[in-house]
Amino acid sequence: MCPPKFRTDGRGPYSGGAWRLLQCNPLQSYALFLREVGNHYRTLTPARRTLPLVQSFFRKMDLLVSLESIDLDQSAILLDIDGTILDIAPTPHEVHVPPTLRDTLVRASDRTGGALALVSGRPIGDIDYIFAPLVLPAVGGHGAEIRPTPKHDYEMRGTALDRDLKRRLLEIATLFEGVGVEDKGYSLALHYRLVLEERGLDVVDAVFRICKDYPEDSFELLSGKAVLEVKSLGFDKGTAVRELMSYPPFRGRTPIFIGDDTTDEAAFAVMPEFDGCSIAVGRKVPGINGRFQTPNDVRGWLERLSRSESMVPPLVAAAS
Numbered sequence: 001m002c003p004p005k006f007r008t009d010g011r012g013p014y015s016g017g018a019w020r021l022l023q024c025n026p027l028q029s030y031a032l033f034l035r036e037v038g039n040h041y042r043t044l045t046p047a048r049r050t051l052p053l054v055q056s057f058f059r060k061m062d063l064l065v066s067l068e069s070i071d072l073d074q075s076a077i078l079l080d081i082d083g084t085i086l087d088i089a090p091t092p093h094e095v096h097v098p099p100t101l102r103d104t105l106v107r108a109s110d111r112t113g114g115a116l117a118l119v120s121g122r123p124i125g126d127i128d129y130i131f132a133p134l135v136l137p138a139v140g141g142h143g144a145e146i147r148p149t150p151k152h153d154y155e156m157r158g159t160a161l162d163r164d165l166k167r168r169l170l171e172i173a174t175l176f177e178g179v180g181v182e183d184k185g186y187s188l189a190l191h192y193r194l195v196l197e198e199r200g201l202d203v204v205d206a207v208f209r210i211c212k213d214y215p216e217d218s219f220e221l222l223s224g225k226a227v228l229e230v231k232s233l234g235f236d237k238g239t240a241v242r243e244l245m246s247y248p249p250f251r252g253r254t255p256i257f258i259g260d261d262t263t264d265e266a267a268f269a270v271m272p273e274f275d276g277c278s279i280a281v282g283r284k285v286p287g288i289n290g291r292f293q294t295p296n297d298v299r300g301w302l303e304r305l306s307r308s309e310s311m312v313p314p315l316v317a318a319a320s
């Protein structure tokens with residue numbers, strides 16, 4: 001039962017919905033929450049009830065039309081890799097590159113005059129390895145490495161991670177079976193997808209406890225899908241994409257950035273500077289233009305794009 005001071009008449013000093021939710025047990029809270037939502041819905045006029053649905057529909061149609069009519073002579077295509085054009089694998093080195101994807105990327109790159117880049121947390125050497133023999137413009141290490149054209153070596157933008165912090169993080173791999181380590185110099189990634197499920201949170205807790213011992217302005221902690229990465233400051237996908245867009249053949253084009261993870265949000269954030277388009281994969285991200293459901297959907301869209309077939313991408317509006 002609710003405490004005595006709880007009032008059900010909707011009046012008085014403690015009649016606010018939030019207060020009532022705090023005062024009751026979880027089941028009562030849920031019932032009250034539904035009642036609050038119902039009450040709010042009934043206060044809306046019919047027009048205000050349907051307006052969001054109409055707006056969502058037109059946002060979706062706008063995106064479908066704009067993606068269908070992409071002018072590849074004026075566009076740049078920027079693609080995250082893991083979880084975006086490749087399915088997530090148990091470990092980074094077990095990813096599978098579908099046989100047709102390389103050909104698709106080559107055709108799409110040709111059609112954009114070379115303005116197609118891979119933008120990943122992986123080092124560029126790793127990107128080249130998994131897509132070999134294909135070499136594309138790339139951003140690696142979450143922006144620490146940048147290569148505007150395949151003809152040049154990549155340039156470093158990241159500084160080395162604190163040695164003591166790195167040493168202590170490396171010790172975690174010896175404490176938990178299944179933790180995979182990626183030492184990129186400017187960052188250290190700990191993959192815990194293979195750690196027993198009940199111990200995964202212990203890995204996260206251990207990383208957080210170590211990081212607490214260092215000044216917040218000395219590193220950045222990135223959280224991905226079963227991976228934590230601690231990196232030095234001063235670069236991210238956003239800074240790198242901004243720089244990439246200043247080089248030919250990207251300069252002056254309208255970018256379309258597609259990514260699935262929280263680390264891609266830095267790149268989403270710079271798209272408005274170039275009147276560009278942000279598209280997520282899988283999850284909903286506030287304020288972006290749209291969403292693909294799966295990496296397979298992204299690959300299908302790229303395939304149609306590269307062949308200039310009529311495109312009806314399996315997108316859902318971001319706000320839907």
Ligand SMILES: [Mg+2]
Pocket residue numbers: 080081082083084259260261
């Ligand atoms: Mg990703």
